[in-house]
Structure formats: structure tokens, C-alpha cells
Amino acid sequence: MASLPEYVSILFPGQSESFDPAIVRTEMERGLAKQRVGNSKVLRKLNATLLFASQVDVNAFEDWYFNGIKRIGFFEVHHPRTGRLTLMRFEGADIGELLPAVSGYHVATRAVVLECLG
Helix, strand or coil: EEEECCEEEEEEEEEEEEEEEEEECCCCCCCCCCCCCCCCCCEEEEEEEEECCCCHHHHHHHHHHHHHHCCCCCCEECCCCCCCCEEEEEHCCCCCEEEEHHHHHHCCCEEEEEEEEE
């Protein structure tokens, strides 16, 4: 099983977590709508910023993305909030824009959305 490479750091600022409650809601003619659980697990999403400390790390990450997980694969990540090893993937296989933190992309970031079942 692939893992998020060790040279990639997940930054604390900009993190947020959400999930789809996976319920089925039926509107009623009168009164409150009825709700029931639709799925046993929910789709969790983690908005995060990945930090790369060098151009070598940026290039290695792109190689891992295209050849390691082949854009759509799952990989293990230590969840930033729980610390548990969790299987995740990039939402829509999107790794976001590469943004330089200093000139020359010697330090760079990517804003991503990671998704998992929980």
C-alpha cells in the first residue's frame, strides 16, 4: 500500500474537516421531514495544504502522484487530527495548483482535498 511520502508535510493552518451525513430525507406534507440513515459510513473530506521543502521534493511528489498512485489510488496518511493511519485519496484526483512560498519554488505548497470513508 502506498503512503503519503515522508518529505510532504501537512500544514496546520488552512486545515478543515467535513463529512456528508449520508442520510435520506423525506419531506412530509405536514410537520418535520423524516430522516433515516442511508449509508453505514460517511464520506469525510479534509482540506489541507501540502508543504514541499525543495524543488526535489516537488518533483518527487509529482513522480509519486503519476507513477506511484497513478493519480487515482488510495494511500495511507497519518490523519492530522486523530493521528490514526487512514486510507485516503485526492478528491477528483486533483492535487491543486503548485504555489511558490519563496522565489524559484525552493519551498512550495499545494492546497488539496483528501477524502476517505469513516
